[in-house]
Amino acid sequence: MFDSASFIEEAAQKMKDEIDDVAIIACSGGVDSTVAAVIANQAIGDKLHCVYVDTGLMRKNETEEIQSMLSTHGLNLTTVFAENRYFEALKGITEPEQKRKIIGELFIRIFEEEQTKVNAKYLVQGTIAPDWIESGGGVRDTIKSHHNVGGLPEDMTLLVVEPLRDLYKDEVRDLARTLEIKVAERQPFPGPGLAIRCLGELTKERVHAVREACAIVEEEFENAASEGKMEIPWQYFAALLPVKSVGVHGDVRVYGETVVVRAVQSLDGMSARYSEIPHSILQKISTRITNSLKESVNRVVYDITHKPPGTIEWE
Numbered sequence: 001m002f003d004s005a006s007f008i009e010e011a012a013q014k015m016k017d018e019i020d021d022v023a024i025i026a027c028s029g030g031v032d033s034t035v036a037a038v039i040a041n042q043a044i045g046d047k048l049h050c051v052y053v054d055t056g057l058m059r060k061n062e063t064e065e066i067q068s069m070l071s072t073h074g075l076n077l078t079t080v081f082a083e084n085r086y087f088e089a090l091k092g093i094t095e096p097e098q099k100r101k102i103i104g105e106l107f108i109r110i111f112e113e114e115q116t117k118v119n120a121k122y123l124v125q126g127t128i129a130p131d132w133i134e135s136g137g138g139v140r141d142t143i144k145s146h147h148n149v150g151g152l153p154e155d156m157t158l159l160v161v162e163p164l165r166d167l168y169k170d171e172v173r174d175l176a177r178t179l180e181i182k183v184a185e186r187q188p189f190p191g192p193g194l195a196i197r198c199l200g201e202l203t204k205e206r207v208h209a210v211r212e213a214c215a216i217v218e219e220e221f222e223n224a225a226s227e228g229k230m231e232i233p234w235q236y237f238a239a240l241l242p243v244k245s246v247g248v249h250g251d252v253r254v255y256g257e258t259v260v261v262r263a264v265q266s267l268d269g270m271s272a273r274y275s276e277i278p279h280s281i282l283q284k285i286s287t288r289i290t291n292s293l294k295e296s297v298n299r300v301v302y303d304i305t306h307k308p309p310g311t312i313e314w315e
């Protein structure tokens with residue numbers, strides 16, 4: 001049985017012993033990095049600088065929500081607004097692994113800039129076991145380079161500290177509950193953000209479309225679950241596919257892209273089963289997405305693939 005209180009105490013003590021200088025931590029607002037930040041804050045307090053990068057690839061209202069949540073835990077937070085840098089770096093890139101590598105590398109460059117500002121020696125990260133297992137880990141095939149593992153450039157000077165490295169998601173959620181972190185039950189959101197839910201080339205318009213679609217999926221599922229019409233899935237979102245088809249709006253021909261809705265049940269993200277969602281809910285989502293994205297999306301499909309053979313995200 002996993003004992004979260006002892007884990008927190010031991011991890012904080014270990015960090016206290018290991019970190020003898022200023023550290024920065026990459027906060028994404030997700031459960032993993034928030035837990036790592038709150039434990040690191042207990043361990044080294046003033047020596048810790050939290051950096052949140054707004055990549056322009058976050059969900060709707062997410063930056064404001066994350067800033068407010070992190071400030072309730074007393075963390076010393078700097079927000080770096082880097083949307084234009086990300087879009088510039090990702091221009092013309094369509095290959096998923098290349099996207100992940102570019103995003104990971106730019107993250108590290110931005111952290112290095114922050115490191116110089118505060119003269120940091122360490123980088124604390126909320127990496128958990130599935131991140132490095134699925135990134136190859138030296139012995140396995142690389143399925144996806146998680147930005148916080150496969151994307152680290154070789155010439156990086158920061159020393160990496162990963163207190164949650166051996167844990168799985170359910171254990172990290174236990175820690176979050178013990179630490180009274182509000183995002184304990186929040187569904188996972190991948191480090192590369194909406195970039196890997198926007199298949200094909202990233203443009204601000206296409207990212208806007210997938211952001212709206214994700215917001216609609218989240219809202220409809222959460223409402224339906226609170227009304228007892230369905231169980232909330234472990235993870236649920238939309239992805240935008242660069243597949244165009246012919247549709248009709250009123251009596252006007254529309255040649256638009258496709259949104260796929262994905263919802264899965266899982267314990268730790270290593271394997272997953274697609275969720276059976278009542279058709280009436282999917283129908284409502286489809287209508288809302290095609291109405292609010294009239295100009296760009298004219299078809300919505302539902303993904304019925306387990307992991308394996310699929311993965312949860314589409315890239």
Ligand code: XMP
Nearest residue numbers: 145146147188189190191192269311312313
């Ligand atoms: P896949 O798509 O590999 O995802 O089945 C398994 C779980 O991991 C999340 N995921 C990521 N999380 N950085 C992360 O922190 C990443 O690069 C990344 N890629 C996927 C995914 O959302 C799912 O919960």
